[in-house]
Amino acid sequence: MAWQYLIYPFKVMGISQTYDGSYSHRKYSTGNKKDYPIDEAGADTGRDYMYAPADVVVKKIYGRGDSGKPNTIWLQTRKKVITPIGIFYVTGRVTHMSDADIANLKVGDVFRAKEKMFREGTDGGATGNHIHMTWGTGKFKGSGWSANSNGAYVLTTTGSNRKPEKLFFVDSGFTRIRDSRGLKFEKKPEPKTRYVHTPGSRLNVRKSYSVKSEVVGKLADKLKVTVYARRNGWSLIGVKKWVASRYLKKTR
Ligand SMILES: [Zn+2]
Missing domain, CATH: 2.70.70.10 (Glucose Permease (Domain IIA))
Structure with missing residues (x-):
């Protein structure tokens, strides 16, 4: 998309x-x-x-x-x-x-x-x-x-x-x-390819850029995502989909 x-x-x-x-x-x-x-x-x-x-x-x-x-x-x-x-x-x-x-x-x-x-x-x-x-x-x-x-x-x-x-x-x-x-x-940033890095667990996807925000999904370790923007330590990966930037890496 x-x-x-x-x-x-x-x-x-x-x-x-x-x-x-x-x-x-x-x-x-x-x-x-x-x-x-x-x-x-x-x-x-x-x-x-x-x-x-x-x-x-x-x-x-x-x-x-x-x-x-x-x-x-x-x-x-x-x-x-x-x-x-x-x-x-x-x-x-x-x-x-x-x-x-x-x-x-x-x-x-x-x-x-x-x-x-x-x-x-x-x-x-x-x-x-x-x-x-x-x-x-x-x-x-x-x-x-x-x-x-x-x-x-x-x-x-x-x-x-x-x-x-x-x-x-x-x-x-x-x-x-x-x-x-x-x-x-x-x-304006450029979209960036990143990989989930959560060995042994899955990464929470939240509705907004806050730990208080609702969890709307979970991502498997090593999954590839596109980061569209970053805000306050959070990465925007889709519509109402934010993940904590520290669990993303440049390589799989
Ligand atoms: Zn005016």
Whole structure:
């Protein structure tokens, strides 16, 4: 099964406001419920392209042609993708691109990984060119958003809203980091072949990267596995499948 890695969708990372930003984001990230938007301004004050972070499908288009409503697109990965915290469907909503950049876009359209989608903009009254974006695990759900306890419209998915550094890897051959505003993104790894090393016993497979997480299977000594990502001493080997990295070896 060849899952795609979810990669940061700009060639220059120039975050101008994180989810903690007091300018306009705290109402999202401190409410009930929460999401974690960032503003991405790219290389400079111009209009950089946003690229597809994996193969994604357009699920909803809002605000096009209405200057009082900020243009907003909901995107969902076509398949489960590899993130730093596991393999999931991922859904996001992205805002402020111009009417012209999405004039021909339709629900159901697909962008391929790393394909140009649309540029930063100011549609809906943003003060400078940027894309506001917020992401979560799971598929598009309901109308794609709902008001939280602060009156902010947060993303709705079949999973959970997540901070962007938990979902995106930075592909260092694709993205240059100009300003991450202190957010710590992991570099996109390469899948690695490893062998279980548990002489005389079997290796627990857990649902998540914690010894408190449910055991969902056991692997025989010497079994070959593919490691897609590592996190806190744990290795991701499949959908809801993590094993302790210290029991894996490079050779059988
Ligand atoms: Zn914003």
